[in-house]
Amino acid sequence: MANAARRKGGVRRHKGLIAIGTFAVLLILVIILWQWDWFIPLVDRQASAAIGRKVTIEHLHVRLGRVTRIIADDVKVAGTDQFPKSLATAQHLTVNVELLPLIRHRQIVLPLIDLDHPTIDAEAAHDGTNNWTTSDNSNSKADKPSSSPPLLGILRIEDGHVHVVDAKLKANFNIQVATTETPDPDIRPIPVDQGHIVANATGTYAGQPITGRFVGGAILSLRDKTRPYPIDLRVANGPTHVSLVGTIEQPLTFGGAKVKLLFAGPDMSLLYPLTGVPIPQTPAYKVAGNLDYSRERIAFREFTGQVGSSDLNGTITVVPAKIPTIDANLNSHNVDLEDLGGFIGADPGHGAKTPASTPKTPDAHPASTGDVLPNTPINMPKVRAANIHLVYKGDHIKNRSIPLDNIVARLNIENGVIDLKQLDFKVGTGTIFSSATLDPVGSSLKTRAHVDFHRIDLSRLLQATHTFHGQGIIGGRADITTRGSSFADMLGNGDGGISLVMSGGGDISALLPDIAGLEFGNALLSALGMPNRAQVQCFVMDMPLKNGILSTNSFLLQTTEARSIGRGTVDFKNQTLDYSLTTRSSHFSVGSLPGPINITGKLGKPAIRPGAEVVARAGAAAGLGVVLAPLALLPTIQFGVGETGACQSALEDMKTHPASPPMRNSATPPTRTKHRSH
Structure with a gap:
């Protein structure tokens, strides 16, 4: 019995030794033959499920320890059927992971991310499709427990390259990316002021050459909430220059910023591709101010600058x-309206001149038309690109x-509809009030529009004529409802009208040729038989x-000196006149024939001649009374000039004696002294 027991014990020991030996051999074989590449499919x-795009690696290396190092070789993120080229590649991707925070607190801490020769090829087509938008295959955030974001340490980039092609933006540029002076990740504590990111861009954007340089702080500094993250960005897109220099507080959570923004160039409309803000054409500008963000709002505060010869702040x-x-x-504080010419279709900085200031050269208006x-x-501008609420005040027009x-x-x-709630201009003691609604179709x-x-x-x-003559007050209103792409189109299609009244003095020789821009003004005065220095008492x-x-x-x-009554039409479609003026002089003049003077032809070059019916219509009172309903205009006069005065006297005289010359003292302005005080 004893021998049998000993034999059984020996067998068990023998089997145990065999098992241990077998395990040891297997362990040695595993150690010798172990390949981390076995985990590559997993x-x-x-990785593919996480980003919704096929990810492949060629080799995987792991060095276990308190800080485990994982190295992936030849990493590739695939493109799409439309863009088959790989979206991203890297010769080597090295990541250090601290195990204790992961085991104890499920907190991911990555002391080092090292990218060796990373490349990104971003492409987008005219229709907006691109190769970087990936599907989100993750579950809803509501179904997942909350976790802290990864804590990043050193980012090391060696010879990084980004190539961007966007057909819609007319963009094709390259960015070279690298980090400088990255510290040793094994040194503790890790310096937070080393390892700056530097990126340099060259190529084209919006069809214009672009160059840019970005210098940012170390990634590790993002973890320090007490240390602002420094940035220095400078971009030149064609003739437009933009710089953004300062610090960002808590950039991962958008805590705030202290950044100085400066942009300058020959035309603000060229900023649209960079900012997405539609701006009409402007003259050369330079603007600088403070850029801030909070509560999902970006604010450009307290900026000052110059646009053409106008200053701008706000x-x-x-x-x-x-x-x-x-x-x-x-x-x-000082604004030149010519700098706003781009808002009304004129060349900014060379806006439409007033007739008095426009040189009357043969090319001013084409002789052929x-x-x-x-x-x-x-x-x-692209008015549907943004919803805009603007308040603008110009203290002094120079x-x-x-x-x-x-x-x-x-x-x-x-939504693309322009509502000009207020556009007011001060003119001496008076004001031009206007509003308009413009709907792009x-x-x-x-x-x-209403004025x-x-x-x-x-x-x-x-x-404006630089020949100061006379006193007086002008009032009235104008309305137009229309559709068109230019001022000529709008007037040519418009419905509405204009009512104006002027009460008081004024030199008719200055008013007609200079204010109205009538090159034929002096010829018209001669045809009407008026002396050059006749003073206007009333105009309705x-x-x-x-x-x-x-x-x-x-x-x-x-x-x-005289009373003139007008009748006829102005055709804005063809820009032609078909008008007649009949004058009754206060005294006999060879030129003051008792019949109409006809003004016909193009607005720019009309013909002025006596009507064929001058003799037949001499003294025809009925012809004058038909075109004038004087007392109906008294409310307009009252609103526009504040009193009826000279115009009321003139209208009453006209109603009583339609075919006779004006009474020499019937329309003497009783309030001239008051006007002069204004």
Whole structure:
């Protein structure tokens, strides 16, 4: 029995030794033959599922320890069927992982991420499809327990390269990326001020050459909430230059910024590809200010600058979205209206001159057409690209050829519809109030506009002629509903009208040739038999506009020398005149024949001649009374000039004696002294 027991024990020991030996051999074989590449399929599947794009690696190396190092060789992120080229590659990707925080707190700590020769090839087509948008195959965040974001340490990039091609943006540029002076990850504590990111870009963007340089702080500094992250970005896109220098507080959570933004160039409209903010053409500009963000709002605060010869300052706030919302509160102490020419279709900095300041050269209006209305399409920005709320105030208008003193504008753009709530100009003691709604339809604008002229000081207006003559007050209103792509189109298709009244003095020789821009002004005065220095006592005009044709309800011009009554039409479609003026002089003059003077032809080069019916219509009272309903205009006069005065006397005299010369003292302005005090 004892021998049998000993034999059984020996067998068990023998079997145990065999098992141990077998395990030891197997362990040695595993150690000798172990390949981390066996885990490549698992890693590929997990990475591909995470980003929704096929990921492959050639080799996998792991060095276990308290800080485990994982190295993946020849990493590739596949492209798409439309863009078959690989989206990203790296010769080597090295990641250090601290195990204790992962085991104890499920906190991922990556002391080192090392990318050797990484490349990214980003491509986008005209329709907006691209190769970098990936599917999100992860479960809803609501179904997953919350976890802390990874804590990043040193980022080391060696010879990185990014190539971007975007057909829609007309972009094709390269970015070289690297880190400088990266510290040893085994040194503790790791220096947070080493390992800056440097990126240099060259190529084209928006069809213009682009160069850029970015210098950012070390990635490790992102973990220090008390240490702002420094950035220095400088970009030149064609002639446009932008710099962004300062620090970002808590950039991972968008805690704030202290950044100085400066941009300069020959035209603000060129900023659209860089900012997404639509701006009409402007002259050369340079603007600098403080850029900040908080609560999902980007603010460009307390900026100052120069646009053409106008200064500009204020604050712009942007709420980023697919269609961003922009709030702008802007002010200019001194503004030249020519700098705003791009907003009305003129060349910025070379805007439409007033007739008094435009040199009367043969090229001013083509002799072949005689057209004077600008037919250049209004330069509309991409108004549907953003919703904009703008308030603009210009304290002082500096242009000696424009008789305006200041400007106030309030503008809203919502879903592409432009609502100009207020556009007011101060003219001496008076104001021009205007508002408009513009709805872009195709390439044209569906427009409704209204203008009120309230107590406009004639003496201030005449300063534009640089020949100061006379006193007086101008008032009235104008309305238009139309559709078109230029001012010529709009007037040619418009409905509405204009009513104006002027009460008080004024030199008719200055008013007609200079204010109205009538090159034939002096010839017209001669045809009417008026002396060059006749003083205007009253001017009344009431002309409706229908389908581009301006007709006459009332037209009265009374001076110290004569009374003129007008009738006829102005065709804005063809830019032609078909008008007649009949004058009754206070005294006999060879030129003051008792019949109409006809003005016909193109607006730019009309013909002036006596009517064939001069003799037949001499003294025809009925012909004058038909075109004038004087007392109906008294409310307009009252609103526009604040009193009836000289015009009321002139209208009553006209109603009583329609065919006779004006009474020499019937229209003497009783309030001239009062006007002069203004």
